Amino acid sequence: MSLEVGVWTKFSGGGDNCVEVLRTDDEVLVRNSNRPEEAPQRFTHTEWDFFTRGAKLGVFDL
Incomplete structure (x- = not known):
């Protein structure tokens, strides 16, 4: 999946714990969807x- 420039995209692992990601021309922003x-x-x-x-690659797996 690729991120659309200027649009917050929500990712959820289930329940109420979600993050939102936004791509700009220069950077990627990440926020808690419960605290925008x-x-x-x-x-x-x-x-x-x-x-x-x-x-x-699973580098961050617990």
């Missing part, structure tokens, strides 16, 4: 690419 008024975490496209690659 709080400042999002910001990542460069390179940082986001490394993170998503690691997630797909």
Whole structure:
């Protein structure tokens, strides 16, 4: 799945715990969907690419 520029996309693992991700021209923003008024975490496209690659490889699995 690729993120559309300028649109918050919600991801849920089930229940009420969801995150929303927004891609801009320069970075990727991540926020808690239950607290959209709080400042999002910001990542460069390179940082986001490394993170998503690691997630797909299971690097962050508990």
